[in-house]
Amino acid sequence: MSNTLSPLGLAAMLAVANVAAAAATPVETGLAACRSLSADAERLACYDALAKDTVTPPAAPEPPDVQATTIPTTPAAPTDVTVAAEPKAPAQPQVSGTLAAPDSPERFGIEQVEREAETPDVLESRLVGDYRGWTGNTVFELENGQVWRQVQSGSARYRGPANPRVYIRKRAFGSYRLQVEGSNRTIRVERVR
Numbered sequence: 183m184s185n186t187l188s189p190l191g192l193a194a195m196l197a198v199a200n201v202a203a204a205a206a207t208p209v210e211t212g213l214a215a216c217r218s219l220s221a222d223a224e225r226l227a228c229y230d231a232l233a234k235d236t237v238t239p240p241a242a243p244e245p246p247d248v249q250a251t252t253i254p255t256t257p258a259a260p261t262d263v264t265v266a267a268e269p270k271a272p273a274q275p276q277v278s279g280t281l282a283a284p285d286s287p288e289r290f291g292i293e294q295v296e297r298e299a300e301t302p303d304v305l306e307s308r309l310v311g312d313y314r315g316w317t318g319n320t321v322f323e324l325e326n327g328q329v330w331r332q333v334q335s336g337s338a339r340y341r342g343p344a345n346p347r348v349y350i351r352k353r354a355f356g357s358y359r360l361q362v363e364g365s366n367r368t369i370r371v372e373r374v375r
Contacts, residue, residue, distance in 0.1 A: 188224065208235075305350040309362070315340040316369055322360060324348065327375075330360060334370035 209232070216228035307324040320332045330350065340346070340362060347363040350371065359368040 303352050306347065308345045308347050310345065312344065313340055313346060322348065322371065328373060329375040330371040331374045332369055333372050336369065338367050340365065
């Protein structure tokens with residue numbers, strides 16, 4: 183196989199270049215023109231020419247930081263030349279480890295660990311209003327503004343001071359249990375507000 187193009191192949195490459203330069207999407211137009219060539223060698227040359235035009239050259243490396251330096255001149259010149267320092271780019275903060283994007287596979291499953299680490303294991307507050315115990319569908323309003331609801335069947339009576347202190351503890355599988363001060367019984371609850 184020769185490395186020279188036939189006049190038809192050369193004309194096709196020039197047509198691709200002209201069409202690619204004038205079209206809104208030059209790569210798509212160029213690909214369509216190359217696809218239309220029937221000879222394998224001409225089609226390949228067309229694709230190669232198109233690829234050469236669409237590849238962007240790699241970015242030039244950034245120059246290293248330049249410090250103010252005195253450079254001695256040749257012995258014929260009696261004076262030294264001072265080169266002014268270029269301003270340094272602001273220092274980038276050093277980050278240890280890698281930061282993964284919020285939706286990346288590296289973060290899969292870690293959300294739950296982070297949520298659990300952010301919340302305390304026990305919440306302590308006081309009940310608001312007249313409390314007599316729980317009866318199966320009791321709603322507990324706390325001083326801190328939270329509202330919790332009983333999600334476990336059962337009942338318990340309470341005979342103690344008004345506005346008793348309550349403790350809500352984290353349990354397995356994302357559940358919570360409420361205990362009223364002065365009682366050794368707990369009830370499973372979920373947060374409503």
